[in-house]
Amino acid sequence: MTELLDVKNLWVRFPTRKGVFDAVRGVSFKLGRERLGIVGESGSGKSMTGRAILRLIRAPGEVEADYIKLDGEDLLTKSEAEMRKIRGDRISMVMQDPKFSLNPVMTIGEQLMEAYRLHAKGGKAEARKRALEMLEAVSIRDPERVMRAYPHEVSGGMGQRIMIAMMQIPDPDLLIADEPTSALDVSVQGQVLEIMDKLVRDRGMGLIFISHDLNLVSQFCDRVLIMYAGRVVETCDADKLHKAKHPYTRGLLNSLPRFDAPQKRLEVLQRDPAWAEAASVGPDT
């Protein structure tokens, strides 16, 4: 398997009044052209890992790693100008809430066309044509109307599909999706996942899928990293997630109410301080 992304010993630190807080602690993983899920609770560092890859951690936050290689090139040695080319063109990111990631005072059409023209340097007519195609590709029924609409005039599910349409315009090699379906209904969630699934299958894109939903990740992804307190506690094949061994993963799985089996009480996760202390599980262990 050729590695698309290779991350070694990634740390993200934030200085606070009480000393340095390590949000991500020595995370290493490799990604091919596959769907990699990162799961964990809020505060486990999963979003920070995604942002660190794109070097989106702003000062005073610090990112440190042995390397973050995209197709063999270390992203940490790139200048800010070079990074700007990589963001969008090579690596794209979809955030959790479309309401906060679309520009509220620009129509959807303007934003899509701007994205296209920045990346492809095409003309206006061409940009318009591509934008309409992209909206159709994410199964938006009346793209002409949506082009004229402002973000507050579309539903959450539609907004998220628009975000994905925008991310696809530059045809990235890697998509980092940070809780892309958490704000959506189950029915719409299926549609959004299908679109991303298709991109991975048809274009050979790599996908990092950050989510707190264990069931979803085990069904949708190929491989899963489980994060706790800034480190990877376990990594396994997604379809074997239910046989995961680490007590934290087990605890999370057991705390979910089961649809198929009624329980009197739900199991409550008992945290062990040792989980946070141990080193991250890497790709080679």
Added chain:
Amino acid sequence: MSALSFQGLNVWFGEGRDHVDAVKNATFKVARGESFGLVGESGSGKSTIMRALTGLAPHWSGQMSVNGRPVGHRRDKTFYKTVQMVFQDPYASLHPRQSVDQTLSETLHLHGFRDIEPRIEKLLEDVGLGPSFRFRYPHQLSGGQRQRVAIARALAPEPSILLLDEPTSALDVSVQAEILNLLTDLRAEHDLTFLMVSHDLAVVAHMCERIAVMQAGDIVEVMSVEDMRAMQPSHPYTAQLLEASLGYSRSGAAG
């Protein structure tokens, strides 16, 4: 006599061309001590039923009654003593500049209690928060702790009916388990009746005995939790919803 009864309830928002019928002709009863769930996608009107009952959605017609007493467009103190609500987002439903103590004592004071001190201590204990949490502000609490405070506030007037609007959807699964266990315990201890809204069918199945499925303002089906677990819906929309909630199937997407 049922704890809650809805007969031909219509709720609407807006006027003229912006008019939206959020709930259409909803009819169902919740028995005393029962836990009843409302499911459906966003915009289907499930929360709106609760909001109409509590007076947060003022435009409604039809009949609603609580413990056999009809609810009018103006509600008296007895109503709010009987019916209390816990909201989805504990980050938004607590006053950011009021401590836990202020939040609870104001509620108790408004409901005419005199023995506020011991009641606050009892409420905090009921929801599993130690006395050390009493003088904290919401920003000093985690999401789960905040939701516990919101539940304590709802319990303060000693209601018999609790309306739960997605009480755990903003929380991590491990914290969700704690809160759901807490609600189960409180229901047993205080003989509470629950009306619960959730988009998570597994949560509803865990908490409720009967479930109403809503679509675009209509209640399309009321089913028992056993029928739901057995995947025996009688309405095609319910079948679709059950299917979707079982998760993403890659084979389905490929075909």
